Structure formats: structure tokens, C-alpha cells
Amino acid sequence: MYNALTGRFTFPCPSRGQTRVTLSAFRQLERLPGASHPAVFQVLFACGCGEEHEGLVTHDDLDWAPLGLQGGVFYNVMTAQLDRLELELSDLAARKIGAGEWPWSFFCYPEERPRPVYPSAFCVLAPGDRSLGVAVRCPACHKVSVNLVTHEHVDLPWHHDREVGVVPHVFADDAAGLVEEFRAELYSSGFDARRLSLE
Numbered sequence: 438m439y440n441a442l443t444g445r446f447t448f449p450c451p452s453r454g455q456t457r458v459t460l461s462a463f464r465q466l467e468r469l470p471g472a473s474h475p476a477v478f479q480v481l482f483a484c485g486c487g488e489e490h491e492g493l494v495t496h497d498d499l500d501w502a503p504l505g506l507q508g509g510v511f512y513n514v515m516t517a518q519l520d521r522l523e524l525e526l527s528d529l530a531a532r533k534i535g536a537g538e539w540p541w542s543f544f545c546y547p548e549e550r551p552r553p554v555y556p557s558a559f560c561v562l563a564p565g566d567r568s569l570g571v572a573v574r575c576p577a578c579h580k581v582s583v584n585l586v587t588h589e590h591v592d593l594p595w596h597h598d599r600e601v602g603v604v605p606h607v608f609a610d611d612a613a614g615l616v617e618e619f620r621a622e623l624y625s626s627g628f629d630a631r632r633l634s635l636e
């Protein structure tokens with residue numbers, strides 16, 4: 438599903454059979470009720486074929502696989518080379534997190550502070566002129582904030598934009614209301630966001 442070496446998720450595509458996309462090609466994420474071991478997310482993603490499709494991704498693939506922390510992969514004797522690389526990735530990830538360096542972060546508007554986050558907290562993503570709008574549900578206060586970031590900020594763990602755009606608006610709690618508000622704000626002057634430091 439996720440390949441840590443290419444940084445891409447694999448999904449079925451009705452016209453190409455299979456497609457590989459980065460996290461920043463996701464458009465909507467929603468945790469499915471019920472399944473919890475592992476939790477499963479339904480995602481809408483922008484495919485290379487020009488259409489948007491739905492796909493399923495597990496919580497592990499979403500949050501841990503990009504860090505090389507995929508359970509069970511390390512001990513596959515058939516792919517010794519890949520396993521060594523994944524093991525190094527996971528060692529590095531564990532050391533960095535242990536040292537308080539977080540793979541992803543965002544600026545929480547209601548709390549007026551940067552917060553560490555994982556991709557499963559992303560709800561809606563939309564490409565803008567030069568940046569990507571990301572609606573994030575804060576793991577601490579559970580409110581939704583929208584940040585304007587680079588694609589790298591989303592796709593590369595530990596790549597943090599020094600500054601992000603923050604839309605001065607507290608967004609709706611329910612998924613449908615959020616998507617509607619997000620689209621309305623995205624194409625309004627509200628997206629002349631304040632630039633705030635993540636450091």
C-alpha cells in the first residue's frame with residue numbers, strides 16, 4: 438500500500454488499473470466507523486488520470502509507514518536489501534521522535550500555537566496557486582484549523598515549512614460542513630492568510 442522508498446501510496450484506478458500517489462494528492466480523509474484493529478480511513482485522492490477516486494488506507498499505512506515503522510516488514514528474508522533500508526529508516530524515526538522532533542506539524546488557530554500531528558489528523562486537502570490548503574483536526578483541542586503549506590511539508594516527514602499560512606477562521610466540526618466551508622474559504626480573500634512561524 439505505501440512504499441517508504443518512493444513515498445507513494447498505491448490505489449486502484451478504474452482506467453489505469455493501479456496508480457501511485459503522494460500524501461499531498463489526498464483530497465479528503467475520513468475514518469470509517471467500526472474497524473479499529475487497525476482503523477481504516479476512506480480517502481478521496483487526485484489520480485494521475487485526471488479523476489478523483491476513493492480508496493482505503495489503514496491507520497498504520499497512513500501514520501507509520503512513511504516513517505519506515507511498518508510492522509512485520511523488517512523481517513522478510515526474501516527482500517533483505519529493502520529490509521535493511523526500512524530498518525534504518527525506523528531507527529532514525531525512533532531516535533528523532535525520542536528527541537522531540539516530530540515528523541509533521543501544523544499551526545492550531547484556536548490555540549494560537551504550533552502542534553505536532555500525524556497524517557490521520559488531516560481532513561481535507563486542496564491545491565491552491567503555489568501552496569496546498571490542509572484542514573487539520575487538532576489532536577489536543579479537536580478544533581479544525583486550515584494551514585497553507587508546501588507539498589513537501591505534507592509529503593516529506595520532518596520537512597517543516599518555516600512559516601505556514603493560517604486561515605483566521607474556526608471551521609465546522611462535521612465532515613460535510615467542513616468541506617463546504619473549506620471550499621468557500623479557499624476561493625475567498627480569507628485565504629490571504631497570516632504567515633505564522635512553526636518554530
Ligand SMILES: [Zn+2]
Nearest residue numbers: 450451484486
Ligand atoms: Zn485514475
Ligand SMILES: [Zn+2]
Nearest residue numbers: 545548575578
Ligand atoms: Zn488545537
